[in-house]
Amino acid sequence: MEIHNKFPFKLKPGEVIGQGAESIVRSLGEDWAIKETNPSDLTRHPKEESLLEYQKSPKHLENAAADYRLVQGLLGNLVPPTYFVYGVCSDGERGGMIIQRKFEDPTSNERIQAIITSSSTPGLEIKAENADALLHIQGVREIVNLYRKDLLKLLWASKLCFQVLGIPLDLHTRNVLANQNAILLDLGSLHDLQQASGSSEINLRVKARKSIEERISSIRLWETILEVGPGELEAFNSGENQYAAESFEKQVARFRQQDRN
Numbered sequence: 001m002e003i004h005n006k007f008p009f010k011l012k013p014g015e016v017i018g019q020g021a022e023s024i025v026r027s028l029g030e031d032w033a034i035k036e037t038n039p040s041d042l043t044r045h046p047k048e049e050s051l052l053e054y055q056k057s058p059k060h061l062e063n064a065a066a067d068y069r070l071v072q073g074l075l076g077n078l079v080p081p082t083y084f085v086y087g088v089c090s091d092g093e094r095g096g097m098i099i100q101r102k103f104e105d106p107t108s109n110e111r112i113q114a115i116i117t118s119s120s121t122p123g124l125e126i127k128a129e130n131a132d133a134l135l136h137i138q139g140v141r142e143i144v145n146l147y148r149k150d151l152l153k154l155l156w157a158s159k160l161c162f163q164v165l166g167i168p169l170d171l172h173t174r175n176v177l178a179n180q181n182a183i184l185l186d187l188g189s190l191h192d193l194q195q196a197s198g199s200s201e202i203n204l205r206v207k208a209r210k211s212i213e214e215r216i217s218s219i220r221l222w223e224t225i226l227e228v229g230p231g232e233l234e235a236f237n238s239g240e241n242q243y244a245a246e247s248f249e250k251q252v253a254r255f256r257q258q259d260r261n
Ligand SMILES: Nc1ncnc2c1ncn2[C@@H]1O[C@H](COP(=O)(O)OP(=O)(O)O)[C@@H](O)[C@H]1O
Pocket: 017, 018, 019, 020, 021, 022, 023, 024, 025, 033, 035, 080, 100, 101, 102, 103, 104, 174, 175, 185, 186
C-alpha cells in the first residue's frame, strides 16, 4: 500500500458534516467527503489508546477496502464511489483516509433516522415488536414506501454478508442516506468484526458478538417494517450472490451455538 508522507490532497478538509464511532467526516471541496479516524467515541470520550492505534493502522484501512469490494459488488449504485488512502492525515498523524462522494439532503436523512432514533416518541424502543408504532412516526411510512425497493436490496445484502462472512451489514439508519436512492454510506467494518469475532482476546470477541446481535435485530426490524413477502429478497440473487431464505434462521442459530462453545 502506498504511504503518503504528507497530506495527499490540495484541498483542505472543510466543515464537519458527520461523526460516527469510527470516523469524523468533513467535506473535501464541493463533491467529496473525507473520513478520518475519530479520536473520540460516540460519548465524546477519548478512545482507548490500543483501539485508536488499530483504527489508524494500514490493516484497518485494508479491511475497509475489502468491505467496499464485497459490498459494492452486491449493491452497485447504492454504495457511493469511495477511495482508500493511507498516510499523513489532516491532523499531521498517520492514518487511513476514506474519500467518498458527498451527499446533501439532510432532511430526508433526518426523516429516515426517525426509524431508529424515534426522537419524536421518546421511550419507544427500536425493536421489531414496535415496528407498527415506528411506522406511525410522522414521515416514516412515506419514506419507507418511497425507498422500499432500495431498502429491500440493503436487507438482502445484509443477509448475504451474514451468510458469506458471518457479519451482517450495519443497517443503522445513520448509515443510510435517502437521496435519489437509499445510499449506504458506511459498510460497517465487516472484515474487522469478522476478525474480532474469532479473536482469542475475550473482550474483543464479546464486543464483536454484541454488534452482530444488534445487526441481527436490525435485520428483523427492517423485515417487519418492509413487510417482506415470500421470494422478495431472493429476487435480488444473481451469479454467485445467492441468498437462501431458509438459511438465515439456521445461520443465527449456528452463530448463537458458537457463542456457547
Ligand atoms: N458521503 C457522505 N456524504 C454526506 N454525509 C456523510 C457521508 N458519509 C458519512 N456522512 C455523515 O457522517 C456520519 C458518519 O459517517 P460514517 O461513515 O457512518 O462513519 P462511522 O464509520 O464512524 O459510523 C453519517 O451518519 C452521515 O451523517
